[in-house]
Amino acid sequence: MAKVKNIDEIKVIDTSKPLEEQKFIKEQYDIETYSFLSLKIDTFEQLEYLFKEIRKNEIASKREYSQFIYRGQKDSNWFLQCSLEREAKYYGVDVGWCVVEHLNIFKNLLRGKLSDHSVLKNTFHLEEQNEIWAIGQHLGLKTLLLDWTKVFYIALFFAFERELEDRESIDYRAVYRIDASSLEQPVGLVGFSYNPYSDQIGRITAQQGTFTTYRA
Template identity: 30%
Template structure:
């Protein structure tokens, strides 16, 4: 690694990859590479943490379609399957949303389903980079595979969305854009606590693949990939806990209380073994 504690290992077609020598360099990396940016184009990033850097930015619905063996079908056919899947969820949700439930848009229905475990075309992101760091390290990992944090330039994505929508007409199917989805529904309190939002890409298209196609030949960092060694997980989580970034603050429900209690046990006993 360089003196800074990270190195830039490659860029192409709107993507850029950095490798950090440890999670503790993430703070300095943000200041040097993200917050101190003074280029001509305004940048605003959303963030996502993943336990393994070799995982694609694919949605749960994409993975389910792959499992059932239809992920290679025509795009319009996959979109039809997606619509039918959502209609079934709406039907199954009858009488389960309380009295006089609010009307929801299509993306709000997907967001509600995402919250309760439905396979959806949405991918979770946060506007808080340290929350993304927490999500990257919250679970123990098997094998020495780096963890990853992704930063997606939402301003550039929105500009590309307008460009595509105003381009040649598409006769059938959903316009091949990536949407940044900010649900207004009150039925997912976790989104508020996490500074959460979603992306929605064409069915069967991981975010990194869409960026590479939509920004072919561009050297601008639309999608930044930050790889972090899979070491000192508890040290990372303890540092974030001191910043009040933990399961209690990010998941304001019994699930968060349970996970927070489990981590407390890890903190106490792993520290005892380490100091023994």
């Protein structure tokens, strides 16, 4: 499992400075992967301050036509990786080798279970494929998508929703933030931003969700 090796060097947020003036430190993993600029939150007071700063950022971003999206993860050591890629690597299989068969099997299982079956017709188009992946994502399917939300509080919920298991130890939970409007070009391990045009399961709307696509 990957691990952030410079966690002690990452600065704790300074509540006397606005977010754009903080001393962000880029996390460094013990494997070769893309890293994000990071801050640590150690107290509820610091978290409350971050809430206010993010709110100010979001108001400003709307004027600049930016769109921040967030992703919460239980362990700060986990880097951004779609579930199908993670599963394929675990079994020593190339993602590209299994993805078509995996998608077709799921399509067949969806027949008779959707309110709108038009999404199953033209899945040779990337957009329709992503629609299928989006449905599967919220049914527990291993997919090529990463879940994000447009609301910081929802991402924070997903970072903390599960308690630590016995003998499980982590240093920090993690919430990632990126500007989705900048994803006309992929960023590191994060591919393009994708907003499904339907919500067959209902969770995307409830979670104000969006996705990023797999980047090989």
